[in-house]
Amino acid sequence: MIRIKFTSLFICILLSSLMIPCGTLSAQKRIEAAKDTTALFQGVLVGVDLFGAVQKAVKISDYGQYEAFLRLNLKGKYFPVLELGKGDACHKKDDITGIETQTSGPYWRIGCDFNVMKNKHDVYKVFVGCRFAHTKFDFNFEYPGNEDPVWGGKVPYSIKDNNSVSWIEGVFGVDAKVVGPVHLGWTVRYRRRINSTDCQIGDMWYVPGFGRYDKANIGGTFNLSIGI
Amino acid sequence: MRKVVFAISAIAGLVAGCTSIECSMNNIVASQYCFMDHVKNDNDTAIKVTEYYLTVSTKKTVEIVDTVLINKKTDISTLQLPVSYNQKEDILYFEFQRLDQDSIFETIAVDTVCITKTNEMVFEGVECNPRYHHEVLSATTTHKLIDSIVINNNYIDNDPNKVHFSLYLHPSK
Numbered sequence: 001m002i003r004i005k006f007t008s009l010f011i012c013i014l015l016s017s018l019m020i021p022c023g024t025l026s027a028q029k030r031i032e033a034a035k036d037t038t039a040l041f042q043g044v045l046v047g048v049d050l051f052g053a054v055q056k057a058v059k060i061s062d063y064g065q066y067e068a069f070l071r072l073n074l075k076g077k078y079f080p081v082l083e084l085g086k087g088d089a090c091h092k093k094d095d096i097t098g099i100e101t102q103t104s105g106p107y108w109r110i111g112c113d114f115n116v117m118k119n120k121h122d123v124y125k126v127f128v129g130c131r132f133a134h135t136k137f138d139f140n141f142e143y144p145g146n147e148d149p150v151w152g153g154k155v156p157y158s159i160k161d162n163n164s165v166s167w168i169e170g171v172f173g174v175d176a177k178v179v180g181p182v183h184l185g186w187t188v189r190y191r192r193r194i195n196s197t198d199c200q201i202g203d204m205w206y207v208p209g210f211g212r213y214d215k216a217n218i219g220g221t222f223n224l225s226i227g228i
Numbered sequence: 229m230r231k232v233v234f235a236i237s238a239i240a241g242l243v244a245g246c247t248s249i250e251c252s253m254n255n256i257v258a259s260q261y262c263f264m265d266h267v268k269n270d271n272d273t274a275i276k277v278t279e280y281y282l283t284v285s286t287k288k289t290v291e292i293v294d295t296v297l298i299n300k301k302t303d304i305s306t307l308q309l310p311v312s313y314n315q316k317e318d319i320l321y322f323e324f325q326r327l328d329q330d331s332i333f334e335t336i337a338v339d340t341v342c343i344t345k346t347n348e349m350v351f352e353g354v355e356c357n358p359r360y361h362h363e364v365l366s367a368t369t370t371h372k373l374i375d376s377i378v379i380n381n382n383y384i385d386n387d388p389n390k391v392h393f394s395l396y397l398h399p400s401k
Binding site for chain 1: 286288295297310312313314315318348349350351352353354355356357358
């Protein structure tokens with residue numbers, strides 16, 4: 001009998017301990033909702049992409065981009081973004097194929113990030129967002145030609161073209177305030193081409209702001225920014 | 229802890245940005261010919277292409293000499309033949325032979341097949357050799373043993389599963 005009483009007492013304590021936080025949370029939510037008097041405009045973040053710049057400076061690959069961005073902070077939750085950049089690719093006469101190609105052009109992206117953190121005013125922010133992007137660029141291509149193994153002969157090929165590509169991006173990223181107004185962050189982006197002008201020779205290899213040319217790809221940025 | 233997660237994520241992001249070579253696994257562009265077997269002649273006797281030895285040759289434009297693409301092939305139900313990179317027209321000579329009683333090759337017929345086409349260079353990346361794709365504009369043949377040629381698929385690319393031409397043998401031969 002004593003054991004039954006002890007068990008029911010234990011269950012009562014457990015249930016009540018589980019219910020207390022729920023009640024507290026819902027009460028907190030109500031208070032927060034009531035107290036959300038944050039001003040719409042919370043500041044501006046101006047920054048650059050270090051990854052593209054380092055990629056270009058230390059020549060990890062034959063392409064890279066300089067990119068700057070402006071991100072507005074609206075209520076700590078919505079972050080409209082404008083990104084501007086210039087992408088270049090230069091491949092000097094490949095040892096195997098003999099191909100020489102150059103691409104250069106500006107690009108822009110516009111979109112919005114959403115802070116998915118519970119505490120909107122934390123120094124850490126986790127974003128999901130989307131972008132619409134467009135670029136118009138010059139594309140030069142020179143190829144010494146392949147020897148036809150059956151019929152013989154070799155025809156060199158050279159084109160100078162101007163192309164444009166539009167794409168959309170899905171963005172996931174984080175941003176952290178590290179020292180004073182200085183922020184560091186990164187983004188991972190899934191890019192999908194939605195429109196492009198036809199190139200005479202098929203794929204364009206590199207598209208400024210998009211990266212290696214394909215119907216879709218995954219890329220990223222590593223951002224250094226300053227809050228104003 | 230948060231800083232550690234942040235650092236690991238950043239490194240992962242950088243690694244994901246590394247380059248890789250992405251050339252097509254199959255870079256061979258060739259035309260596929262399919263001999264339509266079991267064509268019936270007037271006596272309702274099936275002519276089988278497997279009865280013949282086939283030699284396919286062409287003329288080199290640069291050196292003006294013949295070059296053999298296929299030499300005395302038996303079981304010629306399907307053929308894969310190269311396509312020129314830059315010529316507007318490929319001329320192919322199909323020589324059908326049979327072994328006579330003394331086991332000596334006897335030429336039955338030589339047909340000339342002409343394929344006119346476009347030549348489009350396809351570029352994938354700087355580390356990949358460009359290849360040429362072709363749109364077939366017309367296909368004609370002489371009618372010694374081959375009755376007709378039909379274009380099944382007019383785009384020749386690096387897909388090895390497409391049959392581009394069907395060749396029908398003459399029923400009366």
